[in-house]
Amino acid sequence: MEQPVISGFDSFILGIVEGITEFLPVSSTGHLVVTSELLGLRGHVNRTADQIAAIQAFEIVIQAGAILAVLFLYKKAILEILAGIIGKSEKGRKLFINICIASFPVLAIGFLIKDFIKEHLQFTGPVLIAMVIGGILMIVFERFFVKGDKAEGQPVVGLHDLSYKQAAFIGLTQCLALWPGTSRSMVTILGGMVAGFKRPIAAEFSFLVGLPVLLAATAYKCLKEGPLLIEHVGLSSIAIGLATSAVFAFFAVKWLVSFLNKRGLAVFGWYRLAFAAVIYFTVGL
Numbered sequence: 378m379e380q381p382v383i384s385g386f387d388s389f390i391l392g393i394v395e396g397i398t399e400f401l402p403v404s405s406t407g408h409l410v411v412t413s414e415l416l417g418l419r420g421h422v423n424r425t426a427d428q429i430a431a432i433q434a435f436e437i438v439i440q441a442g443a444i445l446a447v448l449f450l451y452k453k454a455i456l457e458i459l460a461g462i463i464g465k466s467e468k469g470r471k472l473f474i475n476i477c478i479a480s481f482p483v484l485a486i487g488f489l490i491k492d493f494i495k496e497h498l499q500f501t502g503p504v505l506i507a508m509v510i511g512g513i514l515m516i517v518f519e520r521f522f523v524k525g526d527k528a529e530g531q532p533v534v535g536l537h538d539l540s541y542k543q544a545a546f547i548g549l550t551q552c553l554a555l556w557p558g559t560s561r562s563m564v565t566i567l568g569g570m571v572a573g574f575k576r577p578i579a580a581e582f583s584f585l586v587g588l589p590v591l592l593a594a595t596a597y598k599c600l601k602e603g604p605l606l607i608e609h610v611g612l613s614s615i616a617i618g619l620a621t622s623a624v625f626a627f628f629a630v631k632w633l634v635s636f637l638n639k640r641g642l643a644v645f646g647w648y649r650l651a652f653a654a655v656i657y658f659t660v661g662l
Contacts, residue, residue: 383614384614390412391409391439394409395625396446396626397625400562403508404504404508408652410557427605430602437594438618438619444595449627458472482551483552487555494556505656511559514563514646516647518567535578536574536582565579576642577638580634581634
């Protein structure tokens with residue numbers, strides 16, 4: 378029987394990285410790509426094309442663990458959305474429509490350019506470039522757009538008060554995250570703040586709007602690369618990655634909302650710059 382290309386230990390490490398970084402504005406994809414490189418998963422000289430495809434698919438499929446964490450933490454909002462779908466909650470219906478509006482652009486564009494992303498952007502060099510640009514953006518945004526804990530001129534907007542136009546704007550910003558290393562969480566949080574949310578509410582909407590995107594990406598990879606995942610990674614490694622990412626995402630999401638209540642996004646920007654510098658000088662592009 379063929380030796381799995383991702384061991385249980387590798388899966389555990391990647392699950393930790395995915396869980397911690399999926400909903401933080403630091404790019405989970407970027408961290409997973411770099412971590413895979415550091416673990417020697419991608420650059421192994423004897424890797425076949427199918428094995429590389431299985432590794433790349435695994436990095437996406439373990440997002441399901443992070444999805445489970447958000448579903449549990451925000452079960453009240455999820456139940457309200459379900460009530461809205463069946464006509465039992467007006468607030469839930471509007472939130473559901475806004476999530477659909479904000480999700481459509483990235484799903485459509487992502488489907489059209491998925492092969493380009495896989496062939497040209499899902500590597501260390503492009504990821505580090507996106508990490509640096511995103512880091513600078515957050516630092517500049519906090520410095521010039523946000524003052525203290527409030528953004529001057531921002532309306533006080535609750536999670537259910539977002540207009541369809543504002544949801545569409547957040548959806549368009551989410552498309553920037555198709556470049557690995559940019560961070561879906563970062564662009565949707567910034568987009569939410571520009572639309573009128575304070576940081577913690579922007580983060581919560583980012584969590585919710587990420588669910589259909591992550592679910593679609595995970596389901597697509599399972600359907601397309603499922604046999605390769607089973608053959609080259611194995612069910613045990615997949616299970617370890619999913620469970621680990623779920624546990625660490627649970628605590629990361631709770632921590633982020635609490636942190637944003639007190640602090641800003643600039644610290645994540647500086648982290649991204651430091652991370653990119655360390656990887657560049659130790660691994661290179």
